[in-house]
Amino acid sequence: MMGLRANPTQRQRRLGTELRRLRDESGLTATSVGRELGFSAAHLNNIESGRTGISATKLRTLAELYGCRHAPLIDELVAMSQSNGRGWWSEFNHPPHNDSARDLAELEAMSVRHRNFQWVNMPGLLQTSEYMKALFRSGQPDGDEDTWDRFVQFRRRRQRLLTEARPPTYHAIIHEAALRMEFVPRGVMRRQIEHLVDMARLPNVTVQILPFHADEYPPAFSSPFNCLDAALPELNTVYVEHPTLCPFVIDQGHLTQFSDAFQKLSEVALPPIDVDDRDRGRSRRTSLGLVQHILYEL
Structure with a gap:
């Protein structure tokens, strides 16, 4: 036995x-x-x-x-x-990577749809390498180059999910604050925002910006969250970015709350980035227009 x-x-x-x-x-x-x-x-x-x-x-x-x-x-x-669970994440079975990080990678690989809300940082799957490293340096100033590089390597490997042969649907709602934070160099932020627009070109990726001046007050959450939808709704999971509590939510009542909140956020946020719609891009009342305005200020 x-x-x-x-x-x-x-x-x-x-x-x-x-x-x-x-x-x-x-x-x-x-x-x-x-x-x-x-x-x-x-x-x-x-x-x-x-x-x-x-x-x-x-x-x-x-x-x-x-x-x-x-x-x-x-x-x-x-x-x-x-399932033996031995995906690529199994190679990262040593510090600084922990069980929750590997569980998240496996869960992402199993999901058919991701709905991610971020209000301080760019979504991990849409970050550039230099933006990641700037975040890790800022968040873990006592770390070293090797540790930061391993964090970047793990997150970059997670990102391949969006460009594989059968990628999941990915919908990100990002608060305007995340595009204006100054804890990374301005050049790094400019290239990060440009990368965000490039990622929005992918047919499976939708990006909306939630502006400071929203028409309605959206649902309030103190932590970013990611609704990871399985092939069957009964097996959906929400991943909540929290430093101490269990990050995985599976209670059906709570799953419904997060799903409803994301829908409300989507309604309050600006229309998705559409690089092919030049007319909408000229207005700050679209996600692309606001992004272009912020890039101009940078």
Whole structure:
């Protein structure tokens, strides 16, 4: 028998959570399920906590026992159970990279749509290397060049997601404040904003700017967040950039709150950057117009 996992990944924990949810909805206890399948309640609890795995056959048997007839969900759970999680992020299994960073990279790779709100920094997947390094130097002044370079290397590897053969849909809403922050050199910020416009040319990328002078007061959030949508809504996740709390939100009620907030932000923000619409680009009441105005000031 394999030993228990000391640090389950977010994918492994999420699989266990979903199995626990299905069991709770069925009204069955861990003891009765274990008796039916021939293992202990403790073993089932370890599966539901992500501390041990489960075979595809036993997972399907559990789903049948729980009365789950949602075939696409069962297939997704089986895929989660069979994944070894050894994507490119596995190469970054040493400091300064931590478990949450690797979990985020795996979750991004599994998602079909990203909806990201940022109000201080540019979104990580849209940053230039020099902008990243300036951020890391500012945020970790006690670090060294090697540490900063490894952070940059990891984030740059995450960015490939947007230009792969089958990229996810990516929608970023960025507060005007992020374009006006002065903790990076002006030249670095200018090139970063120009890169932002270039990224908006991609067919799968949408960029909106939320101006200081918005027509309505948008939903207030103290932390940036990223709605990472799976192929099935039941498996969606929100990643919240917070220094101490668990960054992954999976509660369905909270997921709905974040999704609704992003929709409201999209309605309040300026129309998306459209480099092919020259007339709209002349007006500051579009994202492109505001970006061009800020570039002129730089």
